[in-house]
Amino acid sequence: MPLSRNNRRLAAAAAVLVPVAAAGAVTADYVDESHELQTRAALVTGGDPTAGQAKFIAYGCGSCHSLKNVRHAVGMVGPRLDGVALRAMIAGKLANNPGNLQHWIRDPQAVSPGTAMPDLNVGERDARDIAAFLYTRS
């Protein structure tokens, strides 16, 4: 059966609306991104990003490292840690993956003897949480 004039109009409207709807979906994904980042960071590290933020401050990491929009993270001794999830290497020594990031946080002097980052006696659970937090930072 040939399309009626109305159906043709509907089809034309749909052709216009579908890309708009798709663009809407992209926007929605974008809005959701920080939540997704949190979930993914927690999954790959087994840590809790929210607890990690508090621990990052409590261990004094922020006296040497800066992070956007985190009070008490304004230090300039070490590199900025925003976007650390996107870096290939940790301190130029280790491939960047969740295990190595925790290893670095717990024992930087063993990884890179003499580095300006001190061993801070970070516990295993705390390193996990801090790593989870850092992986949420884009």
Ligand code: HEC
């Ligand atoms: C006394 C200063 C100081 C403190 C405190 C400190 N860091 Fe660092 N950190 C550094 C320096 C300097 C480097 C660069 C080390 C290198 O490349 O050898 C570094 C490197 C890093 C890196 C690797 C960054 C990259 O881009 O490769 C991470 C991740 C990191 N620190 C996390 C932490 C965390 C988490 C804490 C708190 C538990 C912390 N740091 C405490 C000085 C510090």
